[in-house]
Amino acid sequence: MDNQEPKQYQKFDWEEFNKKRAIEKEQYERISKEIQETQERSKQTLDSLEVTFKNLDEAKAQARQTVDNIDKFKKQFSDAMDKLLDNIGRSFGANIIKSDEQNPKTAQEVTVEQAQKLITKNVLILCGAGLSHASGVPTFRGKDGYWTKGKDTFECQKVLTKEFLTSNPDLCWEWHKDFQKMLINKKPNAGHIAIANYKKKNPNTLIVSQNIDNILTSILPQKQIKHGHYESIYEIHGNIKYMRCSKECTLEKDQLAILYDMPDLTKNLRPKCPKCGEDARPHILFFDESYTNENCRIQELQEKYETYDTIIVVGTMLETGCAKSTVCKFIKKKAIIIEINPEPIIEVGNTYQIKGKSEEILPKLLK
Ligand SMILES: [Zn+2]
Structure with a gap:
């Protein structure tokens, strides 16, 4: 007879397993959320950069136009003044x-x-x-x-x-x-x-x-x-x-x-x-x-x-x-x-x- 006691298999601790899974899941979700947030922030940054660049381009174009238009403006202004004076x-x-x-x-x-x-x-x-x-x-x-x-x-x-x-x-x-x-x-x-x-x-x-x-x-x-x-x-x-x-x-x-x-x-x-x-x-x-x-x-x-x-x-x-x-x-x-x-x-x-x-x-x- 073998006196040896039957090997006892450790009972799988489902509870522990589920707990760990829950923690991992939570961690995973947190990281995912962080990644998503980072992504969104980057996208926002990119968007606002694009807006900034667009504004810069527009400002540049406007500035150029302003320079180009100064003489034209002067003429239009003087025409408008002429008209005004004419009306007066x-x-x-x-x-x-x-x-x-x-x-x-x-x-x-x-x-x-x-x-x-x-x-x-x-x-x-x-x-x-x-x-x-x-x-x-x-x-x-x-x-x-x-x-x-x-x-x-x-x-x-x-x-x-x-x-x-x-x-x-x-x-x-x-x-x-x-x-x-x-x-x-x-x-x-x-x-x-x-x-x-x-x-x-x-x-x-x-x-x-x-x-x-x-x-x-x-x-x-x-x-x-x-x-x-x-x-x-x-x-x-x-x-x-x-x-x-x-x-x-x-x-x-x-x-x-x-x-x-x-x-x-x-x-x-x-x-x-x-x-x-x-x-x-x-x-x-x-x-x-x-x-x-x-x-x-x-x-x-x-x-x-x-x-x-x-x-x-x-x-x-x-x-x-x-x-x-x-x-x-x-x-x-x-x-x-x-x-x-x-x-x-x-x-x-x-x-x-x-x-x-x-x-x-x-x-x-x-x-
Ligand atoms: Zn000269």
Whole structure:
């Protein structure tokens, strides 16, 4: 007999086992939860980073846009101010050329002979693109308001901005090159000649031109006062014949900007300032710029208005600030206004309209 006691098998402790399982399960769940939480936090961090990057990109784009838009904003602001002033002016009966309920139409259509008798001794002649139209110079308006280069077409009002010169200098200069080329064979028409002859006979005639084509200037009695500016004519929008320093290196306060002859742009598309070597820029008033005394003697011009009691307005729709405000000043002081336009636009003031083309009317009116 084997006395040995039967081997006792240890009883499996299910209770203990389950307890351990429960603890392990709990640990596992805790770790899983922690992992999940970490994952979520990481995802949130990533998301917020993405938002931050997106914001940064947007901020960057906005900043860039802001820089790009400063000039545009200035222009829009000044346009808005013009409109505001126009509205304020309208309520006070000023700065308007159109009639309305408070300002009935006073302009009347006259013949050239009738107008001739109205002209006083001190005459200001304000001319616009319509004057050079008969010489074949585009007016920058309507279908003339576009410029085609290669297969692209641009609005002149966009190309002729300081913003465009800065962002697309080559293209902007290309426009000037094309304009310079276009002008080569353009000759003064009968309207230009009539004004030049009148100025010769009446030296105190004040000529204010919005044209940059140099055609009228080229046949006026030449008396250069300083730095390329002429005594005989105020070219309020500049002159394509000239350029000046883009950095205004020669400009001193209240001094006239020094003008340099524009080179042949087919040979030298991006001319430099002869004095400092920086980029030069065309001596024209871009659509997004304001008139300054240094560039177009605007203050000096306005101080002269007092002496003049007749204004002859030729070939302009008065869409630019200076031209319109000039006419308004003459309306306010009840001066004689003679308007020559195919479709006259000044309806108020002491205004006499002659419907027609400047090259046909001016030779008869100013003989
Ligand atoms: Zn310079």
